[in-house]
Amino acid sequence: xxxxxxxxxxxxxxxxxxRLNGSLLLHDLIISVKQGETLVLLxxxxxxxTTTLKLINRLLLPTTGEVRVNxxxxxxxxxxxxxxxxxxxxxxxxxxxxxxxERNIALVPRIENWAQERIQARVRELMATVGxxxxxxxxxxxxxxxxxxxxxxxxxxxxxxxxxxILDEAFGALDPITRSQMQKEFRALQQRLRKAVIFVTHxxxxxxxxGDRVALLxxxxxxxxLPVKEFSSSQDPLVRAYMExxxxxxxxx
Amino acid sequence: MNxxxxxxxxxxHIFELTLEHITLAGVATFLAALxxxxxxxxxxxxxxxxxxxxxxxxxxxxxxxxxxxGFLLPAPWIGDRAGRLAILALALYALLPLIRNTYAGxxxxxxAVVEAGRAMGLTDRQLLLQVxxxxxxxxxxxxxxxxxxxxxxxxxxxxxxGAGGLxxxxxxxxxxxxxxxxxxxxxxxxxxxxxxxxLLGLLERRLGALRSGSLSLKS
Numbered sequence: 001x002x003x004x005x006x007x008x009x010x011x012x013x014x015x016x017x018x019r020l021n022g023s024l025l026l027h028d029l030i031i032s033v034k035q036g037e038t039l040v041l042l043x044x045x046x047x048x049x050t051t052t053l054k055l056i057n058r059l060l061l062p063t064t065g066e067v068r069v070n071x072x073x074x075x076x077x078x079x080x081x082x083x084x085x086x087x088x089x090x091x092x093x094x095x096x097x098x099x100x101x102e103r104n105i106a107l108v109p110r111i112e113n114w115a116q117e118r119i120q121a122r123v124r125e126l127m128a129t130v131g132x133x134x135x136x137x138x139x140x141x142x143x144x145x146x147x148x149x150x151x152x153x154x155x156x157x158x159x160x161x162x163x164x165x166i167l168d169e170a171f172g173a174l175d176p177i178t179r180s181q182m183q184k185e186f187r188a189l190q191q192r193l194r195k196a197v198i199f200v201t202h203x204x205x206x207x208x209x210x211g212d213r214v215a216l217l218x219x220x221x222x223x224x225x226l227p228v229k230e231f232s233s234s235q236d237p238l239v240r241a242y243m244e245x246x247x248x249x250x251x252x253x
Numbered sequence: 254m255n256x257x258x259x260x261x262x263x264x265x266h267i268f269e270l271t272l273e274h275i276t277l278a279g280v281a282t283f284l285a286a287l288x289x290x291x292x293x294x295x296x297x298x299x300x301x302x303x304x305x306x307x308x309x310x311x312x313x314x315x316x317x318x319x320x321x322x323g324f325l326l327p328a329p330w331i332g333d334r335a336g337r338l339a340i341l342a343l344a345l346y347a348l349l350p351l352i353r354n355t356y357a358g359x360x361x362x363x364x365a366v367v368e369a370g371r372a373m374g375l376t377d378r379q380l381l382l383q384v385x386x387x388x389x390x391x392x393x394x395x396x397x398x399x400x401x402x403x404x405x406x407x408x409x410x411x412x413x414x415g416a417g418g419l420x421x422x423x424x425x426x427x428x429x430x431x432x433x434x435x436x437x438x439x440x441x442x443x444x445x446x447x448x449x450x451x452l453l454g455l456l457e458r459r460l461g462a463l464r465s466g467s468l469s470l471k472s
Contacts, residue, residue: 057372083374094369098387108373156373 009068010035010164010196011056016065018051018220025051026220028065035163036194040211042201042242048220049200053166056198057083069164084108087157087165087195092173093149095141101152102137108160126155131185147178154186158193165195171206183209204246208232216242256433263437267422271441274418277336277411278404278445281343285400289348290393293355294381303356310349318407321345322414339416343407347400354396358389391461398453405446409438419445 013031017024026048033039041049054060055067058079067074069082095104102123103110109119127134130151141149150171157165171179171186187210190197199210207214208228215225216239223238224231232243260267289310296303316324321342331337362385370384386393412420422438 059368059372080374080376083372086372088369088372090365090369090372094365096366096370096384097363107375111375111379 008034010070011198012068012071013052013055014066014068016055016062016067018055018060019063020060024220026055026062029222031215031222031225033196033198035196038190038197038199038210038212040199040201040207040214041217042204042207042214043217044202046219047217049202049217050168051220052217053088053168053198053200056164056166057086057088084112084160085162085164087159087162089150089153089157089165089167089170091169092146093141093153093156095149095152095156097141100138100140101132101144104141104152105155105159107156112160122159123155126158129158129189130155146174147182150174150178150182154189163195165197167197167199169200169202172201172203179206186210204242256436259433260437267419267437267441270417270419270421270438271445274405274408274420274442274445277339277408277416277418278343278401281340281404281408282347282397282401284340285344285347285351285404286397288344289351289396289400290355292348293352293393294359294386296352296356297359297385307349307353307356310352313345314349318342318346318410319413322411326414335411335414335416338414339408339411339418343404343411346407347404350396350399350403351393354399355389355393358392358396359385361392362388391457394453394457394460398450398457401449401453402446405442405449409442 009032011031011033013029016026016029018026029052031039031052041052043049051060055062055074056069058074058077061075069077069086074082096107099107105123105126106119109122114122123137124134127137132148132151132155136144136148136152141152144152150173153170157167171182174182183206190210199207201207201210208231211228213225213227214231216223216231218238224234224236226234226239231239234240292306296306313321322338325331325338325342328338328341331341366388367380367384370380375383408416408418409420409423411418412424419438419442423435423442426432426434426436426438
C-alpha cells in the first residue's frame, strides 16, 4: 500500500491495527525492516511494543491491515513454520528450567529433526558465538548467572539460523555493566550476521546504541520512525520528551 | 492370645489379605490415573469444562463410601463381582485429587516459559509433552500420592461388600468384639498407607526439583 513497501523487506506492517477485548492496542502501524537492518522499537511500558512483536510471529493476528514476513501475510503462514524462522529472545532468557543449557539451545534444531552430530556441532559453535564456555553445557538455567542465561537465550534464538530476530527487553534484567557488555557484543554480532532485527526496549541509550533506526511507540501509535542520527535531533515533542527524560539522569551530565 | 501371637499364627492369611488389599487400591489408583490425568489435561485446554468436571469429581467425593458401594451394586457386569465393584468405587473417589492436581500443576507452569516455547515454534503437543507435563510432574505425582493413600484407606471398607482385603479382619474383629483381630487388619493397612505415602513422596520431591532444574531425572 505505502510507497515504502519494498520487495526486500523482511518484516512489514501495513496499516496494522489491533483491537483486543474492545480496547484498541495498536493503531495504524506502518513499519518496514529490511534484511540486515536493526529497528529499535522504543516506548514506555504499555505502549504496545511487546504486542507489536507478537504480531510478527503470529501469537496475535491484526484486526485490520496486514503483517508480512518475507512478503507473505502472517495469516497465510503456517504459524509453526513461521515461528521457527524467527529467533525470539525475551527478558531473562525465558529458558526451560528443566532443560540443560545444551538442550535449551538445541530446542529448534531438535524439533526440526536435525541429525545428532549436526546439533552438537551447532550448539558448540553457538556457545563460542555468544561467548560461553562449553563447561556450562550440562548446567541448568538456575545454575547460571543472569548474563549467562541471557547469552543462552540469544544462542537458542540463533540456533536454526533464522533470517529474522526479535528481542523483547532482552537485556532488561541485567546489571548495568553486564548489559553494556551484552549490547556491544550484540552489535558486533549483528554486523556479522546481518539479520532483520526488531529490538524492543524502553531504554533510550540502548536504542541509540543498537538501532539503525529508532521507532517510538506511544499508546499504540507510531509517533516517530527515524534513522538513529536524526532521532536524537528530532524536534517532535514526544521524541524530545523521551530525550529529555534520559538527559535528566545524573550520569548523562 | 495377644495381638502379636495372633499375627504370627495367621501370617499366611494376613499376607494374602494384604496382597488383595494392594491389588484393590493399586488397580483403582491406576484406573483413576488413566482417566483423571487426561481429564485434567483436557480441562486446561478447554477451560469451560473445568468447572463441571472438577465439580462432578467433587460431588462424587461427598458420597459416603458405603452408599457408593450400594449405588453401584445393581450395575451390570460391575455388580457381578465384589472386587470389580470395589475397584470402580475406589477409582471414582481417587479421581478428584488426580484431576485437580494435573490441572493445577499445568496451570502453575510459568506462562512466560510456555509462551517462549510457543514463540519458538513448538506445536501444542510438543509444548504439552516437553514443557508442561515435565514441569507439572511433581504436582501430578502429589495427586497420585493422595489418590493412592486415599484408596488404601477406603479399601478397608470394601470388605463390607465382600471384596476382601485387610478390611475383612477389621469387620470380623468388630463382629467378634476382638481387638486383636481388628488390629491385625488395621495395623498392616496403616503401614501400607504410610509406606506408599513415603515412597511416592520421594518421587514427588525428585520431580518437583525439575521445576527449578536443581536435579535431573538421569542423576
